[in-house]
Amino acid sequence: MVEEIETGRFGVAYRGSSLETIVHSVAEQRQIFKGADHAFLWKPKLRIPDIYENPANQRAFGRLLHHCSGCSTADELLSGIRTIDQLKIKGLGPAVANLIYFLHPTHAPPFNTAIVNGYNAITGSKVKLGSWEHYLAMREGLLALNARYRDLLSNDLGALAGFLFDVGSGRYPAPPPDGDALSRQGWEERLAQARAEAVKFEKASAQQRETDRTHTEIQAWLRDLGRALGYRVWIAANDRSRLHDGARLGEGCLDQLPTALANGAGAESIRLIDVLWLDASPDRVAAAFEVEHSTTIYSGVVRMLDLALSGELHTSAGLFLVAPDSREGDVRAQLQRPAFSRISDLDVRYLPYGELDRHRGSIARFGSDLRGLTEISHRLT
Structure with missing residues (x-):
């Protein structure tokens, strides 16, 4: 895809492009990536993401992916993200992190609405979608959480992202932040129900x-x-x-x-x-x-x-x-x-x-x- 962008062969549409092939390959890996292509679909009324009509932005996007594919450290990765963030390309935000995650799963967590909602519910943060600054701040928090609970998680940040996705999508309720005993009891009851539903879902999934x-x-x-x-x-x-x-x-x-x-x-x-x-x-x-x-x-x-x-x-x-x-x-x-x-x-x-x-x-x-x-x-x- 990078080669197509650099040589001007990428085209001006998402459908049928090499980017579509890549995003679909990512999206079919796990449920948390379902809908990953939405960020890259052309929205004609808003004219976003601006990597189809603007050749300079398209080349910058290609350079970001080329840079990330050759990185070996987190600092190099963050340098590439900050470089494209400075360009303020309309409609091209942290959803790109879903591609970067597959290149560097220990450095870059995936990013979508449910993951953000789960992170905010667990940590009390107010991370917003569409902002690279908010993504990078969330990334720091995720690294700290991952280090704290490493025995339950993985070096791969996808494990933690999957947990946050389950919380953010409502599969599991987040614990009450105030620690009130009554609230805690209600949460434990909802958690038990969610776990029972998860077991039922897994049996149905196994049958499917x-x-x-x-x-x-x-x-x-x-x-x-x-x-x-x-x-x-x-x-x-x-x-x-x-x-x-x-x-x-x-x-x-x-x-x-x-x-x-x-x-x-x-x-x-x-x-x-x-x-x-x-x-x-x-x-x-x-x-x-x-x-x-x-x-x-x-x-x-x-x-x-x-x-x-x-x-x-x-x-x-x-x-x-x-x-x-x-x-x-x-x-x-x-x-x-x-x-x-x-x-x-x-x-x-x-x-x-x-x-x-x-x-x-x-x-x-x-x-x-x-x-x-x-x-x-x-x-x-």
Whole structure:
């Protein structure tokens, strides 16, 4: 990104830029970074942040990141921050610290509304958003807190920031500053309730992680099987970066849909179909798969309808709802709803996880088309 800025290739928009790629990579790490891109989005009415219309400010921003990426001490880091603060670039404030934190997690804490609220609640401070001076003052306080409770925290300031985020976002209540016994009792009751809710949330999160793991695993099975049968494979655009066995799910698959699909009606829906198999020539879809682990089948069926109406299906294409063995009755019941009346026009088949797992190796080894999948799946309409 620094190189693009220095050579004038960065552009004048956040969307589609290298900065967007970086901020999204940061934001997906932890919940506390969700919404990190808001500070970098162009606000046309306010004309901020002023790093898109003003080339000098853009270059200063690039120099800051270049400087920080080469720093080895906290003093060097603070020098870079004070340099850009002197320029008073409109709309470019301490949200940049979220990027600097990933370069120097022991020197620069992340910064957002919830973290600031948590810090103020714990310390009684009045740190304000949007001010580098307030950020640097908070940083000093955080370093002192981190040193005091190092046995409970980490050298990485993200641990302390995560605690402050939980307090500032209301997940855990801050203790009453006056130390009143009655207030303290009320706080301890609220804390106990918050802890119980946290345990409940963690159990739900663990269940969701298992659901995501299974969904991704099935997509990987279908990806590998499709490639073994000689098809080109498309993985849903929003799932391509998911990891399976240490590798990106979309690795070795199509980076873009064929032009006819990408530019046709319903393209935004089609690009979210879990797995597509495409013939080598012509660019027609040979099979489409929607993995329905535990959710309703509505969105998956709608995407298949969009694909069918696009005209880009091969004449012998297969459409498969892939789900746990136990869900077939539920899926058949859902398809009886009036909203799915159009589904009778399609030859949609039910492919149980168990059948796919048992036979995918043999199909990959001995198969050459969709007949193996047709044999182990069940027609739904």
